Amino acid sequence: MSAQESARGAARVQEKVDAAILKHAHEAERLLVELVAVPSVNPLQPGVDTASYAGGESRANELLGDWLRGVGMETHLVEAEEGRANLVGVRRGTGGGRSLGINAHIDTVAPQQGRFSDPWKAQRVGNLLYGLGTTDMKAAHAAAWLAMKALDDAGVDLAGDLHIHSVVGEETMSHGIGTTAVLDAGFGVDAVLIPEPTSSDDDLFRLANTAAGNYLFSLTVRGKSTHWASRNLAIRAGGGGDAVGVNAIDKGFYIYTAMRQLEEQWAFSKRHPQFPPGAFIIHPGVLHADIGFAAAPYFPDRARFDYLLSFPPGETSEQIRREVEAHITAAAALDPWLAAHPVEFEWIDTWPPAYTDPSSDFARIALAARNDVVTALAAAPLDAPQPNGAQSDASFYEARGIPALVCGPGNLLVAHAADEYVNVDLVPAAARMIVRTALGWSGE
Template sequence: MPQRADAGKVLGAVDGLRGELVRAVSEAVQIESVNPKYPGQVYEEVVGGEGEVARYISRVYEDLGCEVDLFAIEAGRDNCVGVWKGSGGGRSLIFNGHIDVVPPGDPANWQSGSPWSGKIDEDRIWGRGSTDMKGGVLAQAFAAHAIRRAGFRLRGDLILEAVVGEEVMDHECGTTATIRRGYTADAGVVSEPSAPPHPLAVVPITPGLFWFSVTVRGKPTHASMRAQLIRAGGEGERVGVNAIDKGLFVMNAVRQLEEEWGQSKRHELFPPGHFTIHPGVVIGGPKEVLVPFVVSEYMTIEYACWYHPEEDPEAVRQEVEQHIRRAAELDPWLRKHPPEVEWKLNWPASVVPPDHPICEAVSTAHEQAAEGTRFAGRPPVQGFAAVEDTAFLNAGGVPAISYGPGDIRVAHGDDEYVLIDELLTATKTYALLAMDWCGYE
C-alpha cells in the first residue's frame, strides 16, 4: 500500500475534487443514455445517448492526460477508453463501468423530479443512472485525477473504460469489444454498486442468469362453457381447455422448484435462498383479441432464473425442463400438449476466488480509504445480487471483481440516487488501489 503520508495527500486531493466529481455525475445523469436495444424501445428514436455520455467522459479522461479511444461497433453507441500510461515496471489495471441505462418508467412516479434531473441534494445525487452506474464510472476517473493532483504517477498502465450495452448483455458492443480491441490488464475492477446487503463491499462472484419462457396452449371455446371445463361430469377438453388454468398449474410447479432451490442451492457469499426463478411477465388469453369472453388459447410466462455460480448452465437448463415435464405428466391435457420452453439468454456467472490478489488489494485500499467514515473497517466480501460485465472481462482473460457506490435496490426503480459519501469513499478506494496495484512514483 502507499505510504501513509502519500496516501494522505491523495485522500486530501479526492476531498478537494468533491465538487467537481459531484457536478460531473450530475451532468452525466442529465444525458439520456437509455440502451436502444432495451425491450420496448424504438432503436432509431433512442440511439445516440450512450455516445453523448462517452464523449462527455472522454473530456474527463483527456484532462487527465490519457490516450483516449472513442469507438463504436454500432453508430452512436461509442465506448470510451482512456489509457493513463504508466512509467513502467508496474502491474496494469482496468477500471470498467457501463454508461447505458434502463428506461426511467413513468416520470410521474418520480417524487424527486425528472428522471434526468441530476438534482444534487445535501447527501445524494438523483436520477436514472446515478447509482447504475455513472457515479461509479466517474469515481474511477476522478480517482486517477486525485493521484495526479497529489503529484504522483503510476508505474503500471491504468485503463479507464466507459462502455455501452451492459443492460441487455450486449457485451460484444461494449466490454468484449474493448478486449478485442486489445485492452487487457493484470486485473480489473468494475464499479457496479455493491449493495445489497452491504455498501462498498468486495464482490468477487455473481450468479448466472437465464431468461426463458414457458408457453402453454389451450383450446378456445365460448367463455360460458367454463363449467363444462372445470366441474365434475362436464365434457372437459372435448369442449375446450383454458390455457390460463393450465399455465397457472405450470407456474405453481416451477414455484415448487424454486422453493426446493431455497433449501438445496446455497453459497457462503450469498444470502440463503438467493437463487430464484422469478416469473416476471405473464401474457395470456385468446389470440389476437384479449377479451374474457373466449376461453384462453395460450399463456406465456417469462422467467428470470438466477442460478448458482458453480453450476453447469446446461445442468440447470435440464433440471428446469425435467421438472416442467414431470409436472405436465400429472395433467391429462398437458401430458398430450406439453409446455413449450424457450431459452432466450444466458448471462454466465462470474467467479474469482476470494483470496485472489485483486480482492485483497481492494480490501486493503478500502480499509485505509474509509477510516473515520461509516464504512470504516475491513469491507465485507459478498456475492453480487445480479449479473455484470465482470463475466466478460474474466472470459477475456482479465481477473475482474466489482466494488462500487450505490445500491441495486434503487437501480431500475423510481427515484434512483447515489449517496455522495459512498461516492467519495469509493473514489478514495480506487485511488489507493491503483497506487498499490500499479505502483507509483
C-alpha cells in the same frame, strides 16, 4: 530501503493523493452533473423509443473523453455497433507492474416521473444529488476521473497501466457491443474493479466477488377454445373432457405448480458457500392467457408465463436450461393433454454467474483498500468479500480469466428508481478506494 521506510513512503504518497482528491472533488461533482445532462438511455430498454436515444451513449463518452484527456490519459473509441461507442482511457505505467481496469457502464435505464420534472437536470438536496444515472452508475465515472486527476496532480506514476472502460449496453446485457467488444479490441487488463452501486446508508462500499447467474425465459401452454358454458362438459364426469375444450389457464397452473416444486427443490440442491440458503429462486413475473384477444366467455387457448430465475456460480446457463426443461417435461407427461401438447419454452436472455476467488491477491488488496476508506467514514470493516445483489459486467471479465470485483459509491436500492440519487460525499471516497487499490495492485 527498510520495511518501515517503505511503509512511511507509501503513507506519504497516499496523503498527497488524498489531498488532491479533496482539492478536486468539486470538479468531479461538476463532471457528474454534466454526464447526467447527456441522455444516455440504453436504446434497447423495454418501452422506449429507440430513435429518441440513438447516439446518447456515444455523446456521453465523448464528454468523458474530453475530461480524461485533460488528466493526461490517452483515449480510444471502440464502436462495435454504429452510434454506440465505448470509451477506453489509458494511463500508461512506467513498466513492469500489473494493469488495473475500472469498468463503468455509461448507459442508463429509461426515465420515470419522479419528484423532479427533468431527469437529466441534476438537483442537489443536501449531500444527495438526484438525476437519472447518478447512482447507476455515472458517479463511478466521476470517481474514476477524480482518481486519475489526483494521481496526475500528485505526480504519482504507477508501474502498471490504468484503464477506464466506459461501456455501452450493460443494462440489456449487450456485452458483445460493450465490455466484450472492448476486450476483443485488445484492451485487456490483469484485474478490474467495477464501481457498480454497493453502498447504502448503513452499508458503505460493500466489496463483492460473486453474483448469481440469471435466466429470463417464458413457457407457453396450449389449450383448446370453446364456449365458457361448456366448462362442465370439459371437466365433469360424464362429459366429453378434452374433446370438448381445454382451458389453458387450468393447464398453465398445473405447470406453475410443477415449477414451484422445482423451486422448492432448489432450496436444497442449489447451494453456494457465500449465499444464504434459499437464495436461488424461480420468479414468475408475468401471466397472460386469452384466445388472441381478451374475452371471458371463451376458454383461452394459450397461457404464457414469463419467469426470471437465479442460479449459483459453478453452474452454467445450459445446465440450468436442461434441468428446468427436464423437470417440466416429466411433470407434463403425467397429464394426457400436456403429454400430447408439449409446453413450449422460449429462452430469452441469460447472465452468467460471477466469481473471483475471495482469497486471491487482488481481493486481498481491494479489501484492504476498501476497509481503509470506510474506517475513515466510521463504517465497519469487512472480513471477506461478499455476494453482490445484482449482475454486472464482472462476469465477462472473469470469462477471460480476469479477476473482477464490484464496489462503488451508488445505492442499489435507488438504482432504476424514479428518484435516483447518489451521496456526493461518497464520490471522493470511491476515488480514494480506487487509488489505494491501484497503488497496491499496480505498484509505484
